[in-house]
Amino acid sequence: MHTADVHIGDDNDPAWRLAGFEAVIDAVLATAADALLIAGDFFDSARVRETESDAALSQLARLNVPALLTPGNHDCLGPPSIYSRVRLADAGRHVRFLDDPDGGHAVLDDLGLTVWARALVDHHPGHNPLAGYESKTDGNWQVAMAHGHFVPASQPNDRSSPLLEAEIARLGCDYLALGHWHVFQQIAAAGGVPAYYPGSPSESAGSFPSVNLVTLDPETGVSVERIELPKFYARGRA
Numbered sequence: 001m002h003t004a005d006v007h008i009g010d011d012n013d014p015a016w017r018l019a020g021f022e023a024v025i026d027a028v029l030a031t032a033a034d035a036l037l038i039a040g041d042f043f044d045s046a047r048v049r050e051t052e053s054d055a056a057l058s059q060l061a062r063l064n065v066p067a068l069l070t071p072g073n074h075d076c077l078g079p080p081s082i083y084s085r086v087r088l089a090d091a092g093r094h095v096r097f098l099d100d101p102d103g104g105h106a107v108l109d110d111l112g113l114t115v116w117a118r119a120l121v122d123h124h125p126g127h128n129p130l131a132g133y134e135s136k137t138d139g140n141w142q143v144a145m146a147h148g149h150f151v152p153a154s155q156p157n158d159r160s161s162p163l164l165e166a167e168i169a170r171l172g173c174d175y176l177a178l179g180h181w182h183v184f185q186q187i188a189a190a191g192g193v194p195a196y197y198p199g200s201p202s203e204s205a206g207s208f209p210s211v212n213l214v215t216l217d218p219e220t221g222v223s224v225e226r227i228e229l230p231k232f233y234a235r236g237r238a
Contacts, residue, residue, distance in 0.1 A: 004179025009048030020202025040072025040147030
């Protein structure tokens with residue numbers, strides 16, 4: 001299961017964000033997904049109240065499968081960072097934080113899965129979320145997580161944390177789990193790499209809140225199913 005942009009502790013309506021994340025956990029359990037990937041912006045800022053961070057960790061603790069997180073631009077590692085006072089490991093040993101600014105792998109041999117991410121320290125145009133990616137030759141499915149703005153080859157590269165179409169095409173991974181855009185979007189990049197934004201679990205943006213259920217099948221390959229989540233009332237909208 002792939003989600004992103006959860007934004008726990010959003011000043012405008014923290015209960016709305018927590019309800020969205022609870023729906024994500026419910027979806028993982030209902031579908032019997034083997035792992036949960038959170039591609040950045042789990043927290044909304046470094047100002048998140050302890051009651052909200054504790055509630056988020058309590059939801060993570062409901063899982064009995066691996067949960068892998070990497071920071072985004074709202075919860076980046078640069079000071080002040082929410083992760084200087086909130087320990088994701090407090091939710092359980094199944095939670096793994098991919099926090100290497102140079103990029104690193106989490107190898108889940110039990111699942112035949114290897115996940116890579118380069119942790120975001122500072123959100124600026126010079127930060128390349130995919131820099132240094134390489135697949136491991138371990139026989140596992142290779143998945144990368146990246147938090148940033150997709151830039152097609154036809155557009156100028158003037159955004160912070162850009163994800164360039166040509167770089168995605170060269171990755172060679174089996175799935176690219178994206179975060180930063182709050183809408184579901186398949187990225188049609190050259191090279192055949194399945195790259196998706198899952199949308200926000202608490203925002204609909206004219207559609208519906210969702211997560212991505214990614215199936216990695218040795219016979220049929222990679223498939224992605226968009227799973228609809230419940231809508232919650234917040235800020236005067238459904």
